Amino acid sequence: xxxxxxxxxxxxxxxxxxxxxxxxxxxxxxxxxxxxxxxxxxxxxxxxxxxxxxxxxxxxxxxxxxxxxxxxxxxxxxxxxxxxxxxxxxxxxxxxxxxxxxxxxxxxxxxxxxxxxxx
Numbered sequence: 001x002x003x004x005x006x007x008x009x010x011x012x013x014x015x016x017x018x019x020x021x022x023x024x025x026x027x028x029x030x031x032x033x034x035x036x037x038x039x040x041x042x043x044x045x046x047x048x049x050x051x052x053x054x055x056x057x058x059x060x061x062x063x064x065x066x067x068x069x070x071x072x073x074x075x076x077x078x079x080x081x082x083x084x085x086x087x088x089x090x091x092x093x094x095x096x097x098x099x100x101x102x103x104x105x106x107x108x109x110x111x112x113x114x115x116x117x118x119x
Contacts, residue, residue: 006051
């Protein structure tokens with residue numbers, strides 16, 4: 001696996017979109033080739049570095065599937081929404097447990113005729 005700094009630099013490169021479109025074209029050509037799929041070796045042979053393959057592979061796949069080119073891996077937004085829903089559920093459950101432990105009851109008041117005062 002390449003260094004995260006190299007992957008980040010590849011994602012932020014000024015010509016990143018051009019590389020993504022080129023990678024998508026290579027993937028679609030290799031899909032129809034004798035192997036039936038495009039592998040990382042094919043991308044290395046096309047001149048991509050390991051960091052570029054990691055940075056541009058998911059956006060190129062999304063482009064081939066007709067999804068918008070966001071730079072995020074496919075499913076990232078759905079996963080973040082699911083994580084947020086889980087956090088809300090956990091927060092509500094923790095609040096319910098906290099309130100259950102602090103069960104409040106009104107004070108018991110009883111009237112007495114004896115006021116404790118001497119006549």
